[in-house]
Amino acid sequence: MTEPQRDYADELWNLMNELADSVLDATDEEILEETEDIEAAAEGTCAVLLEAVKAHQRRRLQDARTEYDQRVAALESTRADWQTASLDEKRSLLAAVFAAQPRLQAALTAQHREFRELSDADVESYLKQLAELDVMSDLAPEDE
């Protein structure tokens, strides 16, 4: 009879995961005893983690920029004939205008806590007001 073939990759995974978990139960003294150059190792890990925070922030800025560009592009394509747009398109258009000029949202929607609470009629009405004010022709974001 042949023995079942061992899965060494899984065995290694199980072994090392148990050792990783044992680190969580170890005392601070044990952890420090098991390290040769404590200061260098700690500083190295601190630097790696801080770099991760910076990379996360850079990514968020990039995502925000991309979202803004997409909203502006969508607005450019629909603002000319917003009256014939679908309800979803009108809602996106209004969101894009508010994203570009947040103070307009505060002025127009004071009674609403959230944009998504706006009814279709509200959206239509606000777009009409904005068109009359010729706001949609100027998409530049407000200066802070």
Added chain:
Amino acid sequence: MTRTATEDEELEATPEQVAAAIKALSAAELLRLTKFAKFRVRGLGHAALGRDYQDLLQEALMRGMSVRRWKPGKVDFVRFVIGAMRSTSNAWKTKANRSGGREVLCDDRPTSENEASPLAGAESSAPSPDRRTMARAQVEEIEKRFESDPQVSEVIAGLAVGMSGPEIMEAAKMTENEYRAAVKRMRRAVVRGEGS
């Protein structure tokens, strides 16, 4: 568009709070994270696709900040990072297993487009038997190192077949203290073997 933050979002740490939490970590806490990352990556073997413990620390924190978010009042920061590393390394293993014989490391780490990863597009051309051989060599090396330590050998044999700690203790008639001491002996030997 402005919107009202939910209660959960108000509890979530800002990047500045995360950075402050990192700077406040003690040396022992930082080294605990380091060791946990090293063991998880070593366990991946070839499935790590050349990524090291620093890659795991970094990707886990970035994913953690994007997906789960740390809530300072509710979760200890070290536990948060440990949890993020556990799920990230599990995801790496699952992905490597799915890819089968030939693995391509698509750089799915959340970095900015200006940061070209040295790992992007790296391809492992090693066929599966080589990977098995490498894992086998590592397991056998550990087994050999502890062949004169019956308790550690019992632990290794149990873990190899997927038994949990309590199952191994019961099968090998070990107390919890004996089990923990055996795992600690193994951990120290492995750490010494890799030069801490």
